[in-house]
Amino acid sequence: MSHRNRSSIRPWIVFTVVLVVLVLAAGGAFLLLRPHGGSPFGGRSGAHITVGLRSKPSSLDIRTNGERAVEQALVDNVYQTLVTMDSERAISANVAARWSESTDGLRYSFHLREGATFADGSPLNASAVVASLQRTIQGKQVGADDLKHVASVENPDETTVVITLHEPNPRLLEALAGRAGVIINPNAHDADFAHTSYGSGPFTVSSFTGDTIELARNERYWQDKPALARVTLRYMPSDEALVGGMRDGSLDVALPQGAQAASELAKIDGVQVSDGISTRKTLVAFNNAGSSPFSDEQVRQFTRFAIDAAQIARTQPDAKAQLSGPISQLQPGYEDLNALFPFDLERAQSMRWYFAAGYFTPFTLLTDKAHHDLAQRIVDEMAAIPMPVTLEVVDSATLASRVAAGDYTCALIEMDEPHDYTRFVDGSAMFGYQNGAAQEQYAKALAQTDFASYREQLRAFDRIVSQDAASAWLYTGKDVVATRSHVQGLPVDLTSWRLPLAHVRA
Template sequence: MIFVATAVALSAIVWVVWSLATHRDILPSGASVHSQTTVSVGLTDAPQSLDIRTDDSPAVERALLGNVYETLVSRDEHNQLVAGLAKRWTTSDDGLTYTFTLRSGLRFANGDTLDSSDVVWSLQQIVRNKYVGADDLAGLKSVTNPDATTVTVTLAHTDPTLLRALAGRAGIVYDQQAGMSTSGKAADTVGSGPFTVSGFAAGKSVTLTRNERYWGDASAAATVTLRYYGDDKALVEAARKGDVDVAMPANAAAAAGLAKQDPSLTVASGTSTSKVMLAFNNDDSSIFSDQQARQTVRYAVDAKSIAASQADSAGALGGPISQLEPGYEDLTSLFPFDQGKASQMIAYFAGGTSYFGVINFVVPQDRADLGNTIADQLRAVGLSVNVQTVDDATLDERIANGQYTMALTTMDGTDDAAVFGSSDNRFHYTSGSAQETYAKAMAATNDDAYAAAMKTFAKTVSEDAAADWLYTRKTTVVATSRASGYPTNLTDQYLPLGDLTIK
């Protein structure tokens, strides 16, 4: 009996040790041993600080939002709004009052309780100090908290984009007890997310460690280190050598090349809200202040073939709203590739092609080949095109100063179609019809009405050829076969890593 008891005890000890070593679940249902897995993620957009309040760089938001800091409302990888720190919300019939009900048991990483007073205080701080995201809260009239789990937001005017804003920096909930620090130091990044920041080297790395006080499901990995590389070439090499478990190159072609070199790596693709487009200078002094001139270019350029040929394309677009945004509609049929039609439209102008003059076409260096393809298609209908290849900073400067006729550029982010609904925009585009339809969208009192109105707005702007939207960009993830739980959609903007792990 002693022998049997001893054998059973030793067997149990061996089983427990083996289970821990292999991360097997040895606890009753509802409890588990947390994995001590460490994962490294390779990126190229390095944050220079951790101050998500004042640093408007997309890099700091990509690293911290959804990982260290959480928002009142959240979004899934299909860009749909879902419960965040608020488990539910209601909207009044007039669209002016939003009532949020917080989850129970919320805590910050330092152990402080997160309740409605923190929400109210955070919104006040963002607006008062004009932190990044404050512009999205311009319509706020009042914010109150009748009890610890309820927050009521009242607007001065309807704003159907409010909920989406509260899923971004405008909706971050900070710890009122800890106060608001903008030092950018790791110790001052007190959030309520699944990770805390345990290490930071500006431009080099951010180390995220499991938040043991997290109110939700524990992160799958104990530590996730974000490692930053100077360019996609260095990042791809790091993935090939196994220095990172997951890599997210900005250039999809680089990822495809890597997969051919190393079949043990998996290349997954997703969709972004980033759009590649031909921007027209609509200023009065430009040929493209004329609607027919803009429409001519849209017929002359083979947008569908371009979308099919580009490594970073998630599909042809045709309008200002991408597939993951409210109000999306396939508008690619509005201007089918028809160079005969383009030539007929050019003949409408006195002097024909000479009326257009020389089109100064500004193209970013990394898209020089695409720029030349587009220029050749325009030359095929008799237009004179001068391609000017510049770096990204110069491209932005040229567009801002109106020193271009046409530019190949990228628009990033959800709701950026709004630029075409304003009379004051960088493309100098002005349309009474576009402004009217956009105003109707902004007067919507619920999500369905907003999406329907934005669909009308997008078609109005596209029919007017305010620009030529070529395609939506895709996101790319390169991972070892051992990695799982990584997101694929929207990873160029939003990178929640709570489910990321390796076997």
């Protein structure tokens, strides 16, 4: 009896042994074939990726270099801010685990995470935060203007930082999530900031040659250490060079500046192309000065009705979402205002006939070569009202100069700065726009004592400016990210602004 049982068990033992051997062999082959030796389980590894970018920083000095490229490469990777903004653009914890505000908006208390350190192992405590913020203010470093309301920065203990203001500033938390809130190691007195780094982030700068930044994993990082051991940021002269790098395998990730490159990248085997939203706004700027036809509210409004912004947003290669006001989707105060000026040529024509046939003298829509085709489309739509408009194309530098000086009638432009909507209340020549209600509402927003109330009041400001048709907003642009199939965890939104690499796996 027992002999028959042993005979029946033997085939199962053989089967089990063979199965285990096959599983181990398959697993070994997977590890051998995995690109760059990355961990298949997403943990720490010796993985290395190369990221292709366009705009290279002239210096890595986070204190004095205000270029976008510096923030894209270093903030969230090498340097960290006191607080940050999450994917919904709400203020969230970073170096500070939590914070509180006084009811009068004059005192902010930040409670820091315990155990945080800089890359050299020195403590990232309240004394270090105070020293860093004071240097930013006193040295008039990048971001100092956003801290102009600060009266004092103190630390009652080594886990608490208290900022006291001269007057309420509801933008303070937003500022501390940006360049003003970058925390720099106070031990870096006479350091070479232009070529190396002194932060607390998941990576350190191991070398900088001008065309290449080498990042190395910070083995002393106080949070979960990054999966990647090294990252090379390689700056390329053109989108075509980025496409070539992805095609020949020298790049693992590419971030082209133009959306047109996306179609070429998508044709490469093993490459996935994604796009996220940016803060870059494309609009038809109206010169509201008295000599311009767009000084008249009705002219501005019927022009907006004649431009099919929804269709433009659907068909432009670089468009991510339609935009109908001065504040974009990822800026505090955004409101969906697309219903205010739907495409309605008949309504535009009806409003146009309020003016005499010869009332409008010929004028041009100014733009640069990069926007030629879209500008011609808009000229055709405006001419259908009819308006006596033709296209004028100049180089990008001339476009920027003339628009800033108010030397134009209308222009197709891009805007992409954190508070660029203030151009509609600062009295500058750029738009020549004067609206008492808008100025009053903006002042009301700034008078709030907390960020949430400030954001709500900005929404009202956004609506006032859009209803008055201060310009004709078209769309918010996209950021394109191309990755090889083995690269995982790279975000897609706002990658032209910041490129966080801590959670990327390969």
